[in-house]
Amino acid sequence: MLRAEEYKRNNRPREAIDEYNKAIQADPANPEYVFRKGKTYILLKDVDNAIQCFEKTIQLRKDYLGAYTRLARLYALKNKTSEAIEAFNNAFKYDSNPKEKVEYKINIIKLLMRADRFNESEVHIKDGLALDPNNLQLLFFSAHLNNKNGNHELAVKDMLKATAFITSQDPRDFARFYYELGLAYYKLGKYTEAQQAFAKANHGPYKSKIFEMSPLYFQYLSTSYYKVYELEESKKMAEQAIKIKPDFSSAHEMLVNISRMTLDQTAVIKQQKLAAESKKEPVEKALALAKVAQSELGAGLYNEAIASADACLAIQPSNYNVAFIKAVALAKLNKYNESMTMINDILIKFQGVDPETKAQVYFLQGLVFNKMKNTKAANEAFKKAEQHPAFKHAAIHELRKNKDESVMDKEVESTELSGSSVDD
Numbered sequence: 381m382l383r384a385e386e387y388k389r390n391n392r393p394r395e396a397i398d399e400y401n402k403a404i405q406a407d408p409a410n411p412e413y414v415f416r417k418g419k420t421y422i423l424l425k426d427v428d429n430a431i432q433c434f435e436k437t438i439q440l441r442k443d444y445l446g447a448y449t450r451l452a453r454l455y456a457l458k459n460k461t462s463e464a465i466e467a468f469n470n471a472f473k474y475d476s477n478p479k480e481k482v483e484y485k486i487n488i489i490k491l492l493m494r495a496d497r498f499n500e501s502e503v504h505i506k507d508g509l510a511l512d513p514n515n516l517q518l519l520f521f522s523a524h525l526n527n528k529n530g531n532h533e534l535a536v537k538d539m540l541k542a543t544a545f546i547t548s549q550d551p552r553d554f555a556r557f558y559y560e561l562g563l564a565y566y567k568l569g570k571y572t573e574a575q576q577a578f579a580k581a582n583h584g585p586y587k588s589k590i591f592e593m594s595p596l597y598f599q600y601l602s603t604s605y606y607k608v609y610e611l612e613e614s615k616k617m618a619e620q621a622i623k624i625k626p627d628f629s630s631a632h633e634m635l636v637n638i639s640r641m642t643l644d645q646t647a648v649i650k651q652q653k654l655a656a657e658s659k660k661e662p663v664e665k666a667l668a669l670a671k672v673a674q675s676e677l678g679a680g681l682y683n684e685a686i687a688s689a690d691a692c693l694a695i696q697p698s699n700y701n702v703a704f705i706k707a708v709a710l711a712k713l714n715k716y717n718e719s720m721t722m723i724n725d726i727l728i729k730f731q732g733v734d735p736e737t738k739a740q741v742y743f744l745q746g747l748v749f750n751k752m753k754n755t756k757a758a759n760e761a762f763k764k765a766e767q768h769p770a771f772k773h774a775a776i777h778e779l780r781k782n783k784d785e786s787v788m789d790k791e792v793e794s795t796e797l798s799g800s801s802v803d804d
Contacts, residue, residue: 393423411440415447427454443474449799452487456797461495478511482518483799489521490797501525516542516557523560527567535564539577551583559586566593571624595621595628597773602634604774608744609677609708611638641678649675649684656688666695666702673705682709700730704741711744716752723748739768739775746778755782 400417407413418433431454437447452467465488472484485508489501502525508518523538539561546554562577578590591597602617615638621631652675656668669692676685689706692699703726710719723745726733733741742765749758759782766775 393420396420409440411437411444411447414440415444418447418450422450422454427457430454431458438470445471445474448474449484452484453797456491461491461497464491472507480799482508482512482515486515486517486521487797487799489518498525498528514541514545516545520557520560523557523564527560527563530567532564532567535560536568539564551580555581555583555586557581559589562590563593569623575624592773593624595625595631598624599628599630599634600773601777602631604743604771606634606638607740607770608747609712610747611642611678614638642680645675645679649679649681662695666692666699669695670699670702670705673702673709677705677709677712680712682712685709686713698730698732700726700733700737703730704737704744707741707744711748711751714751716748719748720745720752736768736770739765739771743771743775743778746775750778750782758782 397417397420400413400420403413404410404417414433415437418430418437421427421430421433431451434447434451434454437444438451448467448471452464452471455461455464455467468484468488468491472481475481475484485504488504489498489508492498492501492504501521505518505522505525508515509522512518519538519542523535523542526532526535526538539557542557543554543561546557548554558577558581562574562581565571565574565577574593578593582590598617598621602614602621605611605614605617615635618631618634618638621628622635625631649672652668652672656665656672659665659668669688673685673688673692676682676688686706686709689702689709692702693706696702703722707719707722707726710716710722723741726741727738727745742761746758746761746765749755749761759779762775762779762782765771766779
């Protein structure tokens with residue numbers, strides 16, 4: 381045994397293992413020899429043999445704390461999350477040091493987060509807080525989980541408690557706490573309090589998240605949906621902007637525009653049609669017919685809009701704005717294949733389509749593909765629409781709606797395990 385330790389100190393781990401094997405052969409029920417052999421395998425970076433040794437150690441002595449802590453980290457290295465959690469739980473069970481017990485629970489929560497199993501962390505958060513009620517990491521995890529589960533009042537309580545203990549002046553240290561606080565207030569509809577919290581969280585990765593809870597963000601969405609005649613969605617986004625900032629003038633103007641478009645347009649359309657019929661010069665007639673088609677589309681007269689668009693296109697076959705109106709009207713009538721044909725014509729056959737209009741067409745294409753239950757094609761279209769600033773946010777919004785919800789949690793800045801390393 382002494383010779384084995386001497387070999388290990390002299391960086392001769394292979395010889396040390398040979399000596400441990402002799403000791404184990406002489407006294408196979410002694411867990412200490414197997415444990416030390418496992419530590420030597422760690423020096424050799426032989427994870428599998430180290431795991432076998434620590435597992436054997438526990439078989440020989442159920443409460444061998446050092447074996448559990450090392451097993452937990454080695455299992456984590458092998459991405460054996462459930463086994464690592466079980467080992468940390470056993471370490472929690474057998475360790476008498478409250479500080480270490482809290483670290484075990486924090487590591488379990490980080491492993492669950494890394495494995496997209498954060499919803500299983502509630503019991504571990506409670507265990508940790510029972511030992512250290514003011515632990516900032518655990519309070520953050522608690523708020524994060526409460527926000528995810530819709531328990532926003534509890535998240536506020538967690539973060540008000542946590543932020544009271546924060547003394548750092550570095551936003552890298554406190555941004556995540558104020559973000560969770562702001563998010564909880566936002567979900568509760570307490571927008572003034574949310575903005576106050578967000579002002580302290582507006583740093584690094586939280587900037588883009590906070591922007592997506594701003595009135596300007598919802599105004600961008602509202603404008604994009606308005607341009608493809610998704611008026612209910614446009615209205616919903618404008619109304620959300622006003623909830624956040626009641627005096628947000630752009631959103632109020634958008635609601636006025638939507639109202640004008642959806643009010644009874646019968647008289648206006650009748651006059652526009654008469655004006656179109658009176659035009660003799662082809663360019664002027666096409667322009668008048670385009671106005672008719674646009675008014676009919678906004679009024680929900682989709683068959684009429686298609687007829688007016690066709691009349692215009694008969695004069696101006698390359699008028700891609702009118703072709704777009706026809707594509708929208710066809711989609712509104714659930715004629716998705718016909719709409720897609722028109723969309724493809726705009727994207728492929730029509731010349732001189734400006735970048736913003738092309739992004740608008742791609743955004744419409746994505747919406748139509750979604751209605752056709754072709755998510756993959758929809759996402760490809762949204763990614764193209766995303767390239768233009770005018771449709772970037774709405775395209776990303778749609779991509780997220782289409783995305784598989786089982787995405788690894790990205791909220792926590794680090795999921796590195798804390799505490800001692802495996803070779804301590």
